[in-house]
Amino acid sequence: MQAREISPKLRELIHLASSLEPALATRLEEIWRWIKDIKSGSLTQKKFLMGFLLELIKDTEFWLELKVLTDDERQLFFNQIAPTVRYWYEYLFPKWFKERDLKFYIWKQKLRSGEFEREDGTLIESIASEIKSREGTFVQRYVADFSMATDIIVSSNTGKPLCVQVTSMADEFSHQKYEDWKHTLQGWKIERGIFVSYNPAKYEFVIQLVNLVWHNSNHLAEAKYLKFSF
Template sequence: MVERIDAKNIEPMLKKLIDIAATVEPNLSDRLKEIDRWAGQEKAGFLTSRKFLMAFLAEIIEDAQIWLTLQENEIQSAHEEYNEECQQRLAQEMTPPLAYWYSELFPLWFRSSDRKFSQWKNCLKSGKHSADDATELNLLVEKIQERGGNVLCRKIIDFSMSTDLIVSGRQSNTSLCVQITKMGESEQMREKIKLWEKTLKCWDIKRGLFVSLDPANFPDSIQSASNLILFNSDRMKSEGYKSFSF
């Protein structure tokens, strides 16, 4: 769970992270500068009025803090100055989806050109974004966690990587990227699946699951989807994309 941040603290926290990242990873520093120019310098009242924008800013600040801490730990460990017990504790606390996010997808995002970034930045800042599938996603996350699975949600993977959830099951440390939709069987959905596969390949995401839920069949479709996601997280091959409808 990402901690909330007071809107008045957004800009100073971004500035601090920009300075730290400049000596560790210039690409992250540059991406944070872009975010600061776009939203960090807005007045606190404006930011507070944009719930989803604030949620994204809190996520990016926490992710940058954790990623930079992990890099520092790696450097200390390489010089044998880092406490081995502390390193083991950090590894135990890092779930497979978090490890996948911080080791692969997050650094890939800030080191790459994200062609969707300007589009969803404008959407968040204008206040037009609405999480119309939030209820279904929250129920699905609860079901997966109840059965011992691990789940990660991030605005970046949702908007840029066609992924609502990164999931790992109880029997595998390999993460699965899951896209959820409420669209029924149609030509439009088939086109959406093609675009989804193309996006995952663009981000070098090897394992993906596309799940279409039937709003008229809740909560049964949520239960079935959670079973399907956990099964495929544990059993799906190292590479592949699958789609299912309920």
């Protein structure tokens, strides 16, 4: 999709959502008003903003397709898809557009101004690749990152979805960031998560980290938010 098509597409989705899911229409309207005056050329140059908008459009289209299914049809579909994908569409995505997002005004400004950078992008890609090689599943979303302090949602092939946050901040300085992370997850009623601080010079720990994620996907109890350091 080209940048010039974004605004009209959002208007189309707002119209569709207004009868099917008014809360989603309201959130889309807010985002449309936020970006409608950005020229296409400028929008194209803002790769993370474009990435977010394209992801949002895709998620909205998918959600609206789910919305028109009967309850039985929707349940059958959810039973057939990856647990992380189900968790996103059945729980986190609707939670985001139905509830107040306390961080929304902050990350909107950063995205629009071009301040946002995915500092841990290469690491997250390595984690996702290793998870996939083990036949696990993962989901990455800008909204999860921006609003829910979650870099990646992962699941082993037999486990449950687990929200993971990684930071290159040294362990001895990361306590407050961990507390903020835990508070954010609890605010969104996310029941399980792990927080990992790592040394960027030691990428060999990826296998260890994935082993950790794999284990906790299977075994971590609800209302648990664990902190690790590599």
